[in-house]
Amino acid sequence: MTKTTSPQALRHRWTNNLEVALVDVREEGPYSIAHPLFAVTVPVTEIEDKLPALVPRLGVPVVVYDDGEGYAERAVPRIESLGYTDVSILEGGLAGYARVGEIYRDVNVPSKAFGELVEAIQGTPSRPPREINQLLADEESDIVVLDARRFEEYNTMSIPRGRSCPGGELLYRVFDAAPSPDTTVIVHCAGRTRSLIGTQSLLNAGIPNKVVALRDGTIGWTLEDLKGGGLPPLETGKTGRVPPPSEEAIRRARKHATSWAEHVGVPIIQCLQLLEFLAVHAANERTLYLLDVRDPSEYAEGHPDRFQSAPGGQLVQATDEWIGVRGSRAVLYDTDGVRARMTASWLLQLGWDVYVFDHEAALPKLPASTHMRPSYTSPPGESGIAVDELKQLLDNKGVTVVDLARSPAYRKGRIPGAWHTSGPELARDLASIEGDDLLVLTSPDGVIAQANVEDARKAGAHRTVQYLVGGTAAWTKASLPLESGADNARWLSSPIDVYKRPYEGTGNDREAMEGYIEWEHQLVAQLANDGVANFHVVRDTRTKA
Template sequence: MAKSITARELRHHWVNKQEIALLDVREEGPYADSHPLFAISVPVSEIEMKLPALVPRLSAPIVVYDDGEGYAQRAIPRINNLGYQDVAVLEGGLSAYALVGEVYRDVGVPSKAFGELVEAINHTPSVSAREAKKILDDSASDVAVLDGRRFVEYNTMSIPRGRSCPNGELLYRFFEAVPSPETTVIVNCAGRTRSIVGTQTLINSGIPNKVVALRNGTIGWTLEGLELDTKKTERVAQPSAEASQRAREYASSWAEHVGVTLIDSDRLGQFAAESNDRSLYLLDVRDPEEYALGHPAGFTNAPGGQLVQATEEWVGVRGARLVLYDTDGVRARMTASWLVQLGWQVYVLDDGATVPDSLPAAVAPSWSPPKQHTITMEEFQGLSESKTVIDLVRSPVYRKGHIPGAWFASGPELARDLKTLPPGDGPIVLTSTDGGVAAANIEEARKSVGDSRQIFYLEGGTAAWVAAGHQLDTEERWLSEPVDVYKRPYEGTNNAREAMQGYLDWEYGLVAQLANDGIAGFHVVRHRR
């Protein structure tokens, strides 16, 4: 019987800045409908694939919950099998937590709530979509539009005259993008948070330009009936040595004002040596393309803008230590300045320090796919036409293409929904993108099917099918309801007006929710202008 923890005991950890990881083991859809502030989404079917990177220390305290579906009890042995030593169930689940703490909609909520707080405290300047369009339509206006999202989001849709400059790169590339102090700068994102944080990043640094956020981002632009550009590829270039040095001076001043701590190689080694007793995340905050060209051993790429926007994508343990790395003295400092305000214990590796070739590392969680019940691509192709293929990828990936004839199934509900398959006596083959999730869920599937049918997982997954030269199909077969992914009303170009406006209305209320909740630990540092 797994041990339990009450909601009040859980909240005590957050208030006192003690390490703890809270896992919502439902699908992302239900998670996005309602969850505690610092919960992270790790569906029970994806534990083996997702959890080791999010919780790298085996002795870190982990709490799991659901909303009465029974996933939490199924998750406990899977987590224990990875080697974790301190796992508890949230007593009463989500409904019990809601009696003592606020529950939140959407994803990336801590950062979005923090962004609203930043605007409220600093009165971050902004312009409406109509005001921005009037400025942009004036051929005499000296204005630069910097899009603070990831490049892929910018490429999908963007504001006219916008250039891609993700928030983590804003100050680093600023003087290359905007050489004149007389130029007005508009920072935009899809909704609100990255516009606010990006604008405030530049204001906080002390640059002389006038900087404003595009209020409500591309959502606000769309709601005003204005046209967005699509498939744009304009990026702000890497800065010259002179532009980079100017940015460094501004970044150093602001980071010192906020209280960002720099560490040397010896202190990094000390943290690494302590990582079996204190969770440690080593994060390289540079652009992914730079990271791919070379990076220190042990450091994971977490581009600074996205690390601030969605910290839970890389860091699962609230209260952990974070060490940030760059090569310029700008990006790590500015990223850290925000993470400090978000309540993280964060350090910056001084850009004069070297990273040892082999840092001590915590004993890592481990999982190996079962050797039994696997089937190779050659064996798969030799199966009879009576075989049934079940795909455990996320539903948007399934819609884009899957092995012909494959059914989509929800991982958490795989055992239940296999029982609803049309009658047949041929073998069942599980697949997923690379076969990992399929392998992790083969035992659940075997328990459901019993001895009635043979069941395997495809070695290498759907990637092996493509590598063998086969085409993917888009004809859909739904064994499970696709609640695995939350449809974000700020991504893509075909969102309903009601969903976009509802999202904005929700964001406006986040500061009140934070105040009522009382566990965030945020502290906004006021800018010095």
């Protein structure tokens, strides 16, 4: 019989900083409607692809749940096949947890709730869109606007005079972006969290400039205009970036970052301690994450072995997308002594056990024995099909292709004629396909397709099932055409795999945007009622000491 964990036992681990991973094995749509605070989302059909990075230690307690769909029972053997040794199902599922703890909507909730707590305690300054627009309309005003989102989000839509400067880069780049202490710095994102955390980061660091957030971000800007506020429309396609800083700017930023990190209590470690952490992880005693918080372009140019790219601003904004084990340990890396310190200062306040590797120390060569990340090995008997063979079969109309990509990726580009399935409901969806043609599964890189061949075979015993080796990426690499758009999309079921965020992209529903802002304002009260967060906002008392 499958082991179970009670909601009370789970909450006990959270409040006592004991390691545990709570995994919601539904799709992101249902997850975004209701989930416990520290749950991470890994749909049952994506376990082999997504779980190892989120939960990199085999002995960590892994608790899975659904809302009565039966996915949790299917997830347990798949997780155990990866080598995890302590897997259980949450007693009563989501409904059982709701009887003892708070249920949250949306995604990246811990970070968003923490951002609201920071504003409530620190009084983070913000100004409404109309007031910000009046300042920006004066071309002589000494103002810089720093967009703290990812560059891709900034490029999609941004306010006038804004330049891209993701949150983890703010202190690192601000002294060249605003060289005069008389310059007012306006920080914003699409909603609230990155605006508040970014603004408070610069205030915590003690830069001499006046710093304010655009209240409610681009959502606030859009809603104000819809109310007849007369604001200029958001701009699209902008490419302005705050450039990498000068050596003098880095030196100044490091001085401010060091002072604040010491005040918060950020520990700086050297080679020996890193090796000790790795040895403990390898001994299956404590989970360790190694995270490079620099800009992704710097990471791509070169990075330390075993370190994942986790840009600092996004890591604070969406910690659950990199760290799936609450109570675990993380080591952050940069090359400047600024970004890792500032990122760590927030993660510590968020309740994580986090360390910064000294940027002046040489990283040790990591022994192979320290690498414990679980990996997927395909079951015997699975078989793949090459792109050229699939193309020939499609030409002869002797094959049905089913795509397990997330629905936005499917809409953007798919193998002509491919159907889209809801991953966790693969068996149900495949049963609706008539005929007995060869069935070929595909996914962006083929990993998820390969991992689900066995389930597909069980669903349609009369069919031969294979997967496309290399997935849709291999099809594209062979210069074969893709379909795109919604007009000729083929849905085996309604796509509920992705939550439509009301703060990303353009054309968002007004009611959804208003509801999102109202929800964020209520998070502090919900946190207080829940009582498991272990957040602590550090006040700046340095000048009083």
